[in-house]
Amino acid sequence: MDSLIQRLGEIRYEPEEIASFKEAILVGARYDGEKMVAALKFYDPEKEEIYLWRDHTGHLPYCFTRLSPDELRLNSNVIEHKGFEELESVTKFNALKDEKEEYTKIIAKDPLSIGGKSNSIREYLEETWESRIRYHESYLYDAQLIPGLPYSLEKGEHRKIIEEFSAEAQKRIEGLFNDETEEMQEYALEWTELLQQQIPNYRRASLDIEVYSPIVNRVPDPQEAPYPVICVSIVDTEGEKRVLLLRREGIERGDESILGELIPEYYDTEEELIFETLRALSDYPFILTFNGDQFDLKYLFNRAIRLGFPREKIPLTIGRDSVTLTYGLHIDLYRFFFNRSIQVYAFSQKYRELTLDAVSEALLNLGKIPIEKPFSELNYTELADYCLRDSELTLSLSSMSNNLLMRLITLIARIARIPFEDVVREGVSRWIRSLMYYEHRRRGWIIPRSEDLSEYKGVTATEAIIKGKKYKGAIVIEPTPGVHFGVYVLDFASLYPSIIKQYNLSYETILCPHTECRQNKIPGTPHWVCTRHRGLSSLVIGSLRDLRVKWYKKRARDKKLSSEQREFFNVVQLTLKVFLNASYGVFGAEHFPFYCPSVAESTAALGRYAINETTKQAEKLGIKVIYGDTDSIFLDKPTEDQIENLLEWSKDQLGMELEVDKQYRYAAFSTRKKNYFGVFPDGSVDIKGLTGKKRNTPVFLKKAFYDVIDVLSEVENQGDFKRAKEKVKNVVHECYTTLKKREFSLEDLSINIMLGKPLKAYVKTTPQHVKAALLLAEDGQEVKPGDIISFVKTNDGLGVKPVKLARAQDVDVEKYTDYVKSTFEQIFDTLDIEFGEITGITKLEDFLL
DNA sequence: GCGGACTGCTTACCT
DNA sequence: ACAGGTAAGCAGTCCGCG
Numbered sequence: 016m017d018s019l020i021q022r023l024g025e026i027r028y029e030p031e032e033i034a035s036f037k038e039a040i041l042v043g044a045r046y047d048g049e050k051m052v053a054a055l056k057f058y059d060p061e062k063e064e065i066y067l068w069r070d071h072t073g074h075l076p077y078c079f080t081r082l083s084p085d086e087l088r089l090n091s092n093v094i095e096h097k098g099f100e101e102l103e104s105v106t107k108f109n110a111l112k113d114e115k116e117e118y119t120k121i122i123a124k125d126p127l128s129i130g131g132k133s134n135s136i137r138e139y140l141e142e143t144w145e146s147r148i149r150y151h152e153s154y155l156y157d158a159q160l161i162p163g164l165p166y167s168l169e170k171g172e173h174r175k176i177i178e179e180f181s182a183e184a185q186k187r188i189e190g191l192f193n194d195e196t197e198e199m200q201e202y203a204l205e206w207t208e209l210l211q212q213q214i215p216n217y218r219r220a221s222l223d224i225e226v227y228s229p230i231v232n233r234v235p236d237p238q239e240a241p242y243p244v245i246c247v248s249i250v251d252t253e254g255e256k257r258v259l260l261l262r263r264e265g266i267e268r269g270d271e272s273i274l275g276e277l278i279p280e281y282y283d284t285e286e287e288l289i290f291e292t293l294r295a296l297s298d299y300p301f302i303l304t305f306n307g308d309q310f311d312l313k314y315l316f317n318r319a320i321r322l323g324f325p326r327e328k329i330p331l332t333i334g335r336d337s338v339t340l341t342y343g344l345h346i347d348l349y350r351f352f353f354n355r356s357i358q359v360y361a362f363s364q365k366y367r368e369l370t371l372d373a374v375s376e377a378l379l380n381l382g383k384i385p386i387e388k389p390f391s392e393l394n395y396t397e398l399a400d401y402c403l404r405d406s407e408l409t410l411s412l413s414s415m416s417n418n419l420l421m422r423l424i425t426l427i428a429r430i431a432r433i434p435f436e437d438v439v440r441e442g443v444s445r446w447i448r449s450l451m452y453y454e455h456r457r458r459g460w461i462i463p464r465s466e467d468l469s470e471y472k473g474v475t476a477t478e479a480i481i482k483g484k485k486y487k488g489a490i491v492i493e494p495t496p497g498v499h500f501g502v503y504v505l506d507f508a509s510l511y512p513s514i515i516k517q518y519n520l521s522y523e524t525i526l527c528p529h530t531e532c533r534q535n536k537i538p539g540t541p542h543w544v545c546t547r548h549r550g551l552s553s554l555v556i557g558s559l560r561d562l563r564v565k566w567y568k569k570r571a572r573d574k575k576l577s578s579e580q581r582e583f584f585n586v587v588q589l590t591l592k593v594f595l596n597a598s599y600g601v602f603g604a605e606h607f608p609f610y611c612p613s614v615a616e617s618t619a620a621l622g623r624y625a626i627n628e629t630t631k632q633a634e635k636l637g638i639k640v641i642y643g644d645t646d647s648i649f650l651d652k653p654t655e656d657q658i659e660n661l662l663e664w665s666k667d668q669l670g671m672e673l674e675v676d677k678q679y680r681y682a683a684f685s686t687r688k689k690n691y692f693g694v695f696p697d698g699s700v701d702i703k704g705l706t707g708k709k710r711n712t713p714v715f716l717k718k719a720f721y722d723v724i725d726v727l728s729e730v731e732n733q734g735d736f737k738r739a740k741e742k743v744k745n746v747v748h749e750c751y752t753t754l755k756k757r758e759f760s761l762e763d764l765s766i767n768i769m770l771g772k773p774l775k776a777y778v779k780t781t782p783q784h785v786k787a788a789l790l791l792a793e794d795g796q797e798v799k800p801g802d803i804i805s806f807v808k809t810n811d812g813l814g815v816k817p818v819k820l821a822r823a824q825d826v827d828v829e830k831y832t833d834y835v836k837s838t839f840e841q842i843f844d845t846l847d848i849e850f851g852e853i854t855g856i857t858k859l860e861d862f863l864l
Numbered sequence: 865g866c867g868g869a870c871t872g873c874t875t876a877c878c879t
Numbered sequence: 880a881c882a883g884g885t886a887a888g889c890a891g892t893c894c895g896c897g
Contacts (some may be wrong), residue, residue, distance in 0.1 A: 780890045871891085
């Protein structure tokens with residue numbers, strides 16, 4: 016062990032600090048507590064190395080107060096604070112009041128002297144501004160540094176490298192923004208410049224570890240790290256694959272041929288195994304894991320400590336809920352895939368469950384290696400194979416679709432101005448917060464405290480339909496039940512961002528201080544909007560919206576471009592979509608630093624206004640509106656002229672772009688909102704909100720449901736319904752009788768519901784899936800939030816049993832027939848008119864007779 | 865003591 | 880830690896019932 020500790024010195028601990036480089040991407044930023052300066056990490060794509068650059072400009076942490084320097088000098092807690100450096104009088108623009116103000120900048124020697132400890136300077140002052148911004152971010156904003164962009168370094172001075180983009184492209188973009196203000200044009204050009212820069216290849220490796228556990232189904236606690244690490248796999252972008260195994264007594268080799276060319280490395284001691292792992296980790300600029308923050312790297316670190324490695328020599332830094340590398344960057348894919356915005360908008364909900372198996376199965380069509388035996392009983396080869404697959408999957412997730420994931424991270428970093436490791440660990444509201452902070456610093460605006468905002472802008476005037484919500488949201492138009500042939504769906508392209516742009520919404524423009532603006536009312540609210548200045552968020556969100564709609568989305572579909580170019584434009588438009596979709600919501604989110612419910616409320620109110628006015632206009636033109644939700648209206652057999660007319664009207668009267676989104680051969684509605692299906696001219700089907708589609712629906716019912724949909728997708732006209740009816744009847748009848756005869760397996764009957772919180776957090780009620788989960792827990796299985804509980808309905812006991820613990824005779828068939836009935840009623844109700852007139856059948860029970 | 869009406873909780877979905 | 884609106888099933892409570 017002593018010699019190993021000695022050899023720890025061989026492991027590269029930090030990136031090299033060099034005086035010059037030609038081109039490297041800014042990827043990381045942190046505060047160097049030892050040297051007391053900001054430290055930046057740059058990635059050189061040529062040499063595939065990380066460089067360190069420490070600030071030498073003398074930049075220091077600070078915050079602001081409204082006290083004058085003289086008043087402050089009376090406060091000895093501040094002036095005599097050991098971290099106090101100096102005071103400086105500054106003028107800042109207060110956008111809430113639309114006037115300049117004098118502030119005193121309190122400069123400190125280190126970030127913790129400003130805030131973060133009980134005796135920090137901000138604790139001795141009643142009011143401080145900008146004292147809660149993390150130092151490394153504050154540094155980036157002040158230096159106007161943008162992560163994700165290439166820089167050069169000469170004699171210790173870095174410079175942004177901007178690759179000129181073609182004069183032609185520049186002209187075209189300018190052309191698109193001809194009708195906009197100069198300010199808007201500037202923003203559009205700046206964004207494009209930022210987004211079009213090359214994204215390099217990132218040299219990276221993925222890591223996965225396996226740990227011995229004496230208890231089956233129990234993952235050892237990474238804080239304690241009580242048991243040995245028995246296997247480590249590392250796979251990199253150059254194609255190298257390694258598996259490191261710990262020799263243990265009584266373990267067989269197994270058939271190594273299943274590993275192909277790979278030769279596992281065997282280690283006699285765990286210390287050597289961990290040493291080699293740490294050495295390998297420090298070889299790569301980027302290390303990818305799947306849940307490494309919570310498990311793999313945390314376990315490695317704590318295990319290393321436990322084995323006697325000195326903390327300061329281990330090339331890992333452990334945080335409250337993250338583990339970072341001292342040399343490279345740690346990208347935890349679990350954190351990124353967990354991000355709702357990424358899940359929904361970047362990957363269109365292709366994966367639902369947040370496990371490596373589920374995510375890779377959904378995105379790569381390849382899952383983890385199934386194992387039947389407990390971990391401790393696997394032979395070396397089986398263990399190696401299993402562990403290797405996890406690393407391979409993790410790396411593949413970052414490489415698929417031409418490195419989509421790495422590109423997304425880079426682009427988000429550029430827009431939000433945050434380091435890569437924060438992109439992966441933080442949510443969209445933090446990204447937008449960062450972008451807003453950057454803009455404030457650049458403009459010399461003081462960043463308002465949330466108290467400042469709520470003082471003037473905290474009011475809402477509408478009442479939400481849902482109890483407990485803060486204001487009224489979108490409207491859903493009551494559907495006209497029945498089958499409608501020839502339906503056109505029109506929608507507003509990014510409705511809320513369009514509204515924010517068009518109506519100048521921003522925290523400083525809503526309820527602004529000028530009396531003459533009070534006339535400029537938002538329909539449906541008592542709020543008014545500024546007529547003097549363009550709002551910051553209106554400008555930022557507006558320019559991003561226009562770029563996405565007018566440039567990136569169009570180019571992503573431009574057949575004149577190579578598929579590679581199109582793909583790039585598509586990644587950019589996806590990234591913009593993530594930001595835009597959250598841009599309205601954040602203003603209604605309390606934890607957002609620019610929380611401004613009046614902005615959110617006004618946005619929603621204008622959305623209702625737009626849809627209501629459009630509906631009125633459609634009806635004026637003689638078109639029947641059969642449904643609508645938030646930003647869309649469904650039209651019954653409109654003519655080309657009528658559509659054209661309505662689109663024109665919207666552009667002229669609302670200033671917003673209404674588009675034809677889709678067209679259905681027919682669409683079927685019941686009386687339920689958010690619940691319909693539509694058949695496209697090519698026979699494919701759009702299903703919205705129907706029970707049969709939901710992920711908790713048992714397989715047997717889902718299958719019957721999709722069989723029915725198949726039949727209905729073939730219906731071309733009213734006349735076809737008669738034959739379709741017979742087929743549908745057969746399908747449902749078959750399902751019903753098979754159920755009655757108990758011929759479905761338990762798996763077919765299982766209901767799958769996700770556990771939303773820890774079992775003990777269910778204090779108000781005990782839903783069925785929780786009852787089932789409690790039975791699993793009793794049986795000794797680990798159950799945690801995010802797990803999908805599979806259970807069947809039973810006659811005995813609690814009325815439910817986990818599939819794993821149930822027997823066929825336990826099943827409550829009656830309960831399942833209710834389920835069948837309610838699922839198909841959603842469809843039958845829509846067909847009521849046609850079916851009903853012929854047979855008088857509306858309810859399933861009658862239908863089956 | 866039981867059952868129907870009602871409210872609230874929970875999940876999954878829609879935009 | 881982006882928002883609100885809707886459907887569905889069930890848990891739990893209240894109230895009436897001579």
